[in-house]
Amino acid sequence: MKIRSITANEVSVLRDTRLRALRDSPDAFGENFEAIAGRPTSYWNDQSAAVTEPHRNVLFLAFEGGDTLGMIYGLRDPEDKTAGRITGMWVDPSRRRSGIGRALLQAVLDWAITEEFKTVGLWVAVDNQSAIDLYRQAGFVVTEARGRLNEHLAIETLKMVFEL
Numbered sequence: 001m002k003i004r005s006i007t008a009n010e011v012s013v014l015r016d017t018r019l020r021a022l023r024d025s026p027d028a029f030g031e032n033f034e035a036i037a038g039r040p041t042s043y044w045n046d047q048s049a050a051v052t053e054p055h056r057n058v059l060f061l062a063f064e065g066g067d068t069l070g071m072i073y074g075l076r077d078p079e080d081k082t083a084g085r086i087t088g089m090w091v092d093p094s095r096r097r098s099g100i101g102r103a104l105l106q107a108v109l110d111w112a113i114t115e116e117f118k119t120v121g122l123w124v125a126v127d128n129q130s131a132i133d134l135y136r137q138a139g140f141v142v143t144e145a146r147g148r149l150n151e152h153l154a155i156e157t158l159k160m161v162f163e164l
């Protein structure tokens with residue numbers, strides 16, 4: 001298994017993996033599979049540019065041979081230059097509990113160090129215990145901030161933060 005950031009010529013890999021994640025785990029993400037699956041090529045090109053152009057965001061994928069096993073986004077906080085955000089964390093169900101999530105998380109934390117961020121934050125559904133355990137084990141702390149998941153407003157979310 002190898003983790004690396006996606007490159008500009010892998011737009012179809014980005015699309016396929018993101019759609020697999022949305023189809024598999026609809027309650028984990030603030031986007032709707034049907035709506036995103038119907039987006040035009042220009043949307044996916046913009047998504048790719050946002051994670052491959054210099055000084056923007058990153059998308060790490062876990063690969064094994066030609067298969068993609070998981071993904072995670074590292075984003076810049078648009079309002080705070082010292083803060084990063086994690087979103088879109090997903091591991092293929094057939095390969096869970098084998099350390100891929102932990103390795104993806106570490107890839108974003110390593111990126112955050114090179115960017116000299118002071119904190120990395122994320123939002124997770126309050127009942128997503130496996131993800132909360134993963135983040136807590138990596139050193140993230142639950143804050144008092146609470147919200148609702150976009151597109152699934154019945155789902156309450158909590159904010160976790162990692163201090164670098």
Ligand SMILES: CC(C)(COP(=O)(O)OP(=O)(O)OC[C@H]1O[C@@H](n2cnc3c(N)ncnc32)[C@H](O)[C@@H]1OP(=O)(O)O)[C@@H](O)C(=O)NCCC(=O)NCCS
Nearest residue numbers: 025028089090091096097098099100101102130131133134
């Ligand atoms: C959450 C998720 C990314 C974890 O990925 P993973 O590759 O299975 O995680 P890892 O194998 O690296 O697990 C690392 C640690 O996380 C915790 N963890 C992960 N899955 C767990 C589970 N099902 N139950 C309890 N703890 C769990 C454990 O502490 C684990 O360490 P351990 O195996 O040594 O006990 C994966 O379950 C997933 O894709 N879920 C659906 C999408 C999702 O919820 N994404 C998060 C959105 S915020």
